[in-house]
Amino acid sequence: MDFPKRIKQHKSQSDSFAILLYKLKDVGIFRSATENDYGIDFEIEIVHNERVIGKYLKAQVKSAEEVYIREDKVPTIGGIKQSTLLYWTELSYKTHVVAFAVDLKTEKIYFTKGLFWQATTLLDNSEKSKTISFLPPIVLPEVLKDEKAEKTENFISAFMIKKTAFENNVGDIIYAHKAFLRNIKNIHDLYAETWHYDAWTEVQSLDTFKTFLECGKILIENLPEYPKEESEKYKNLFNYDYWVRQTDWSDDEVSNMVAMFPMKTIMPLLLDKIQYYSELVLKGQYYWYHKDLPYLKLVFKTRLPNERKHENFIHKDYNYDHFENKDSFYDFIDDLREKHKIN
Secondary structure (H helix, E strand, O other): OOOOOOOHHHHHHHHHHHHHHHHHOOEEEEOOOOOOOOOOOOOEEEEEEOEEEEEEEEEEEEEOOOOOEEEOOOOEEEEEEHHHHHHHHHHOOEEEEEEEEEOOOEEEEOOOOHHHHHHHOOOOOOOOOOOOOOOOOOOOHHHHHHOOOHHHHHHHHHHHHHHHOOOOOOOOOHHHHHHHHOOOHHHHHHHHHHEEEOOOOEEEOOHHHHHHHHHHHHHHHOOOOHHHHHHHHOOOOOOOHHHHHOOOOOOOOOEEHHHHHOOOOOOHHHHHHHHHHHHHHHHHHHHHHHHHHHHHHHHHEOOOOOOOHHHHHHHOOOEEEHEOOOOHHHHHHHHHHHHOOOO
8 A cells, every 4th residue: 555645846846835935925915826827826916015006926936956057147947838938928918927946955036027028039930948047146245144144135035026016017118119219200309409499498399208208217217326416307307297397487388498407318228228129129020020010110120329428419410211220121021931930
């Protein structure tokens, strides 16, 4: 006679869940989704100051007795099915999807940021499983490596995971990216006109200025350090109504003089983010070919300015041709179809 023997995979999964729930209990409420596991193990509802606030994440947990650490110190986990990657992308339009990896030897937890963009760049026309990368492990200064080190690591991890839940969703990011690319010539013209026209007249296109602020608010995650005396301006950097109030002679317009500060501050940061997302779209060309071909074409055909210095940017004599990639989109698609063996 003999009793049933626990499967090693089940034990690894159970141990991973137990470690995760213990170390990250301060993140929020973990609701199991393993009974219908299509690539998600938990829904995590964020708790902030002991209150549920309507923010949540979807998460998959990968257990590995030894997570593979690349030469660049980035932890990775392989064996991710492409069907799972595609499932993550679709879920990501509604909420952030993250992955955890639990090293059962060290009980160390690794986690990703939202997986949408990473997943889109990994999808192709094969059935090969893929490897996802995680954020580098938290390394505490030597002075903090004492009996409280584990508690400190758990606190930092919980904070970073919560932060992901507060980031703008994929739909908003794509909307802002498209809006900027479609209006890039108008935004550039507005920028130059703000300095070339009379400083005390109104901004030439308030709609373009609003679009510019809106795109910046969505895409720019972190602002550089700023002097304390400018803190109010930075706190209201993307707030159109604030800049209207600074124009004391109008109730609904913004003067060129007032618009100079937000435009000069936002433009280089926004261009960097637009470049970043354009590169991600082109890397994920197979996904976007099937998901949103006009978006892929917009990214391919829009050439972004390399200039970031204000002094040079306002004197650039751009015309519409400067913002257009002259390469053939049809050739690009033919190459894409050949590369991915699309019939």
